[in-house]
Amino acid sequence: MEKNTISEQQAVSNTDELRLLMENNMALTNAMQVIGGKWKLLLLNSIRLDCPARFGELRRKMQDITHATLTAQLRELEQDGIIERKVYAEVPPRVEYKLTPLGITLVPVITALCDWGEAYKNRMV
Secondary structure (H helix, E strand, O other): OOOOOOOHHHHHHHHHHHHHHHHHHHHHHHHHHHHOOOOHHHHHHHHHHHHEEEEHHHHHHHOOOOHHHHHHHHHHHHHHOEEEEEEEOOOOOEEEEEEEEHOOOHHHHHHHHHHHHHHHHHHHH
């Protein structure tokens, strides 16, 4: 009896579909690597609204975030070129964060997400 090759063809088809899916989602995957996670969009929105934003202000606004997580998220955003960190030589030290030109390009995206969230909340009420 001959072996049915339909499943083998499906495996190839599934591989092709997976490759196509990955190609179609590459841009979104890239974006999510930079702004994804629980805190990054919230941090970016806070910095957008109160620019420049000081570390202590961000910490007070997001009381559920730990000091270590806040520091790590800000460092990642800085390394990705989304925010800029400025340290002042004062006692006590003062650190401010602001959006870079690349970060400013996210403002329409953040605004659209805020608008969508508000509309969704109103729809649910």
